[in-house]
Amino acid sequence: MSSQPEPGAEPGSGRPDVLVHRLPSFALPFLALLCDHFTVLDPCTDSPDEPAHAFLARRAGLTRALVCVGPIPLPADTLRLLPSLRLVVATTTGVDKIDLRECRQRGIAVTNAGTTFAEDVADYAVALLLDVLRRMSTADRYVREGSWLKNGDHPLGFKLRGKQVGIVGLGNIGxxxxxxxxxxxxxxAYNSRSKKPSFPYRYHASVHDLAANSDVLILCCTLTEETRHVIDREVMTVLEDRGVIINVGRGGLIDEKELVQFLMRGELGGAGLDVFEDEPNMPKELLGLDNVVLSPHSAALTPESFEALGELTVSNLKAFFSNQPLSCLVQGE
Incomplete structure (x- = not known):
């Protein structure tokens, strides 16, 4: 007796359709891996001149699984173009750009990247902190521009040893x-939704108290309605003019307009920012500040982590199409 193809499978292929939402150029090996196992629908390459909603209506009506590559918005109106959708595989740890309420109401499961990026993001956070404190990026520019020859020694940076570091979000990355x-x-020390007795670090119930007792704040938490602008004017004020903020979470964790003003007035010591509120746009005032290190949301991205992400994605898709348990299921779906 012949087996029946999955709903949404290309006739005769025996492989289920998987829709890819917004594939960046660096993810081509990731796409190739998906193509080894599934029939991939990719609006960017299949129909680059066709409006996305038209492609979805024409090609993806029976698609049951969608892979959302990167921190790309997946609002309710896009989800409603996919009446058969039952799984969203997010390739990020944070899922703040996915309309989870719509998914929950329709019974759409959502998975994320789990711990795939945790070590790479943690490495990057420490690198940003060292860069801001020791002024390595500005020293590099100083040498390249010939200022070492013309003006002598570069201004001194600050040591990391002994600094009081507050971590906002003591999860996988933190x-x-x-x-x-x-x-x-x-x-x-740290602030998190609850105290974590398994860790030997000091707990502060509020970010304000954590900042008041820290030289450095490193933001590693997810973006929710509760954490949006958790780093506000009051927090920056108690961090004071030697304080440093490192953000490898989401841009919306910081009140960006206030941050710009604090940095420009010299009321903060510096910042290392991998994420921004309106990416890829960011405040142009930051470009001229030597105490700020800027990065294009790349903390998580290494060839090694992307390979692991591909394996996790394929594994979850295979589990879904064979009615097996999913990994890294987002709570609340």
């Missing part, structure tokens, strides 16, 4: 950041 900072002799 705990790896703390582990990396311990050999530097940093005094580590």
């Amino acid at each position: 705990s790896h950041v703390a582990k990396r900072l311990q050999p530097f002799g940093c005094d580590i």
Whole structure:
């Protein structure tokens, strides 16, 4: 007896359709891996001149699984173009750009990247902190521009050892950041939704209190309605003019307009920012500040992490199409 193809499968292929939502250029190996196992519908390459909603209506009406590549918005109106959708595989850890309420109401499961990026993001957070404190990026520019020859020594940076570091969000990424900072002799404290007795670090019930007792804040938490602009004017004020903010979470965690003003007035010591509120746009005022290190939302992206992400994505899609349990299922769906 012949087996029946999955609903949404290309006739005769025996492989289910998988829709890819907004594939960036660096993800081509990721796309190739998906194509090895599934019939991939990719509006960007299949019909680049056709409006996305028209492509979805014409090609993806029976599609049951969607892979959302990167922090790309997936609002309710897009989801409603996919009446058969039952799974969204997010390739990010944060899912703040996906309309989870719509997914929950329609019974659409949502998975994320889990711990895939945790170590790479933690490495990057520490690198940003070292860069801001020791002024490595500005020193590089100083040498390249010939200022070392013309003006002499570059201004001194600050040491990391002994700094009081507050971590906002002691989850997968935050705990790896703390582990990396311990050999530097940093005094580590944290704020999280609840106290975590398994960790030996000081807990502060509010971000304001954490900032008041920190030289550095490293933001590793997810973006929710509760954490939006959690770094506000009051938090920046108590962090004071030697304080440093590192953000590898989401841009919306910081009141960006206030941050710009604090940095321009010299009321903060510096910032290392991998994420912004309106990416890829960012405040142009930051471009001229030597105490700010800017990065294009790339903390998570290494060939190694992307390979692991591809394996996790394929594994979850295979589990879905064979009615097996999913990994990294987002709570609340």
